[in-house]
Amino acid sequence: MIQAETLDLLEWPRLCQHLATFTATKLGAVATRHLPIPETPDESLGLLAQTQEVYQLENEVPNGLSFEGIHDIGVALERAELQGLLTGEELLEVATTLFGVRRLRRTIEDRDNLPVLSELVADIRTYPELEQEIYRCIDDRAQVADRASVKLGGIRQQLKSLRDRIHSILQRILQRQGQAIQEQIITQRGDRFVIPVKAPQKDAIPGIVHDTSTSGATLYIEPNAIVSLGNQLRQLQRQEQAEEEAIRRQLTEQVAAVKPDIEKLLIVATTLDLASAKAQYSRWLEAHPPRFSDRAQGEKIILRQLRHPLLVWQQQHEQGSSVVPVDLIISPETRVVAITGPNTGGKTVTLKTLGLATLMAKVGLFIPAKDPVELPWFEQILADIGDEQSLQQSLSTFSGHIRRISRILEALGEEDEVSQALILLDEVGAGTDPSEGSALAIALLQYLADRAQLTLATTHFGELKALKYEDERFENASVEFDERSLQPTYRLLWGIPGRSNALTIARRLGLNPTIIERAQGYVGGPSEEVNQVIAGLEAQRRRQERKAQEAAQLLAEAERLHQEVARKANQLQERERELRAQQEVEVQKAIASAKKEIAQAIHRLQQGSVTAQDAHQATQDLNQIAERRLPSVTQPKPKSSYKPQVGERVRIPRLGQTGEVLNIQEEQEELTVRFGLMKMTVPLSDIESLDGQKVTKPAPPPKPPEVKTAPAKAPLVQTESNTLDIRGSRVADAEVRVEEAIAQAFAVGRGALWIIHGKGTGQLRRGVHDYLAQHPQIDRFEQAEQNSGGSGVTIAYLK
Structure with a gap:
């Protein structure tokens, strides 16, 4: 129950609705709105692999996967199995669905780099013979075609001849009895042909009256001359209907016979539609594929520039405000993160963003964060967010929180095991006496540190900020507040607890300044000193961030200059090649001129x-x-030698990265380089200095001269x-x-x-x-x- 409740608190159904807009079939849309959450990591890895392969396929193939013609024929299959009779429209939908899935399979099998999708479509059967039989018997108007059977063709030929006779007789009556006719037309009432006759002239055309106009001035009469023909027509129509039903019955039985295979085919089509929708939604979010990290092996949670997907949708489609990303980099030792700061600062949004990102990774969606994206596979995601106050159930805010937290603790299971769960608690301990609420919050978070893999809790209690200094499993974070503009920045700061800034916010919201000044006089004591320390830490952090930004700008400028130098070097090399080519042309011209002069000299000697x-x-x-004429030979300049040193920054051109040398293995001609959070061992030949020098290998020792016998000249x-x-x-x-x-x-x-x-x-x-x-x-x-x-x-x- 609590997991389903958590999905609602995180607004997961709303995200599924957004995802449904990227589906191509009704089957996919329905499945997306009821998207199941995988129960094992292998299921999630399989779904991610499907999304990645469809993403790759749509990059390589202009139109990607086409779902044209695929329909939701589940109800028709059920009725066929129960010996019901399918209509022409339903039979056509079966045929187009078979063809559409066969086209999907062909698109996937034509490529050799889609192993997961190829395995998905490998065993499906699309029954082309059934599809062709349906197309033979049912025309484009969903009617049984004349070619469906010889008997049906004969009946319809008789019907045509009989209708022509009836029309011919009625036309002659219209011409002969024109004065009694209301309008020169032939129409039908039911399945009988009639002509409109003026009421006073009804005796002029004896027959059966089938209808009367509203005014009573017109009678619709079937003349006696065609009554017997009309009866014959009705008999032939019944024969036609019986034959059509027999043909559709035969096709329905063929569909019912292969119902299990068609249902499997529909499941595959739905799975592909879901994977395609996930790939398109991920592309729209500019998201990156996640990797499931193992905190037990010392791997961090890395979510840089993480954006709330629902806020991105709101910004793009509902003219919402711009989305401020957050950075969540959590070490494996951290079990509890206490997020503090002012109201309206983005604490709750941070909880929901992490919860949605975890769910998205589990169902095979990419994460709207900067690459690389690394987070654990949580077995459970449990949340207490928002106010569960209820007048009908006599629940206060505090009672509502306690009820929900109790359900979370029950879901964790046995107390001697650490649950692979992510716990999200908003305003933990709020709604009651501050001292007791604070004590309860501390005890709860310490319990969760022993029982759950990771807990994020927002709070205003200052006592929770000190837990980090007593237990290494705790970490502090805060949402930033700009005191100059009196506005929250929605940025998440790590390692520094936040201040509530209640008086500042109250002043911004227009509370009476007299009340605020009086409240300021009541603030003091240790809490005020702590706030001053926190303010100093925040100022120091801002200075460090400013310096980091300046350093990043300098590094970017250095990178730009390096690229400019490299570009100019390439231009010089290109110019050198052009000059060499021109020189070669000039040399060839000189040789040709010299040969000409030599020939002239020889010619003079011969005269x-x-x-x-x-x-x-x-x-x-x-x-x-x-x-x-002969060009002078210049000795090549010796190449400058370059050898990297440990601690030096070098460039890896094939990766487009700049890193620091950690270790050099000269015998293996390799070195270990670190760039960002990654370490990599690369060959010496793959690196160069920041000014473009390549590593010069030492010249091999000279080999002893070989005594060669000069080849004998031809006599x-x-x-x-x-x-x-x-x-x-x-x-x-x-x-x-x-x-x-x-x-x-x-x-x-x-x-x-x-x-x-x-x-x-x-x-x-x-x-x-x-x-x-x-x-x-x-x-x-x-x-x-x-x-x-x-x-x-x-x-x-x-x-």
Whole structure:
């Protein structure tokens, strides 16, 4: 009972109504308004996995999951099982539902990253043969189609012919007896065809009167000429109706035969609709998926920038005020949090926000808080919020609180076990004598510290603020109050108890200043000293927060500057690449120009008679081309070395995070980095300094030089194209011809040149050798083998 009462106190039904607006089917809307709370952590994890996969699917697929055509056919299935007769509309809804769920299954099975949803739809049967049979027998107007059976088609053909005969006869009567007709129309009364006849002229058209106008001036008469045809028509209509019912009966029996599978199919469709609604609602809230933490293992509750979902809805849809988020970071040692502060400051909203966030996580909804979101899975959520005063039951405010707290304690169970429960108490101990109420509140909170995993209680009793200093399981928090504007800020401050500020609030609400001044004179003693200490702590906290904000701004500015420097560095690198590409183009142009100049020099040598001086000049020209065109080789600059140190802040580019170095494992080439509340071990290659330097690995020790055998060069073969015969030439003429041959050999890439000069006096051989010795494109030359000419042939090797 108390858990259901807690749902009402937290306004859970209202949140479910908001969630229902995101459903696509009537089934989903009804299920959302009666959303069950899971009883095990595994159920909640399964629901969260469904929400996450649908969220991911809708990010990847433009239209997400389509629920078009899916109807709530539960009542129709029940009637079919009881041998009732389904209408054409109900049969069409069965067919469209089968098709709609088959489309859902196809959408899910087409992707390989949805294991939970794939398992959900794996075993459902959509009976395409039943769907096709319904579409064959029932047309778009939900009427039994002519094609449903041969017999029905024949009956309807007879009906058409009979109606045509009746219309033909009535038209002839209208034409012949025009003076007796009130209006030239053929109409029906019941299932009989009639014509409107003027009352005084009724004898002109003998027949059966089926109706009379209100004024009595018109009689609706079925002429005797069509009475027998009308009787035949009625018989055929009854046959048609019987055949239609037989066809619908047959389809109804087919539906009843597979009712269990269709009901399972409806459950799957409803589950998918709920998951889709949760994903869309979570996206609308800009929420993040929660992780269930284990306080027994030392994990904290982390809810930063937590917003009340109902207040977010009110702000967006009802023009409400902006929502002020709260931070709830509760250590695992804390069992009780006492929240103090002024009235209208947001204490009760804080309780409801945490309660709703816990319920949302249990049913598979994301939490409207900053990522990461970590909170325990509470087995029970029990609350005493609001006033349960009742005149009919003679209950005072205090009595109402006590009754509800008693139900909470009963729900906790055995006293020797710590219940996995979240207890939310508003104004604990209020409504009675302050001294006794305070004592009762202290005893209750100490009892709950032993019995419940976490309790949040709001109070005005100063004695509760001191529990933190007596028991490490207690923590203080307060809602902030701005004394300058005399307005609450709705921010939650941790570690500092709050002041009630009753006199300040009363002055703001317009209470007589004389009364306030007199009350100020009565305030004093230890409580006033405590308030002064608290005020000093609040001022100190505000200063620290201001400094923290300034530090955050400086850090943000540093991050911005780093990003700007990185951007400019990228621009410089891009510019360097562009310049290198341009330089490459220029080099290619220079090489092409040099080849052109070399070809021109060779062409000049080939024109007419050339002296040795001309050959030397051409050689010098080639040397100048090489010096002018070939780019200078610059030695690369040595890279700067960087090695991180423990305590230094480094950047992890692939994560987009900046963290502090905690430990360095040089042998494994890894280091441990902390950013925020997380620690992570990353490779040295993944980090860089804040100014962009990468870690330089030490150069490996030099390996002993390997003795390699130079590969044998391919043997040079003498051919007609690489052989020059200068026998009988003068030395000057021989030099010209040798220069031309060298240039041609160099242009086509030949490796050697055979020069036949003969033996004779040896003067021509010496002249050739002297010329080859000073030629810049000749590597070496030697005398040929005896079988290739001996001293009469010189082989010149080109560089």
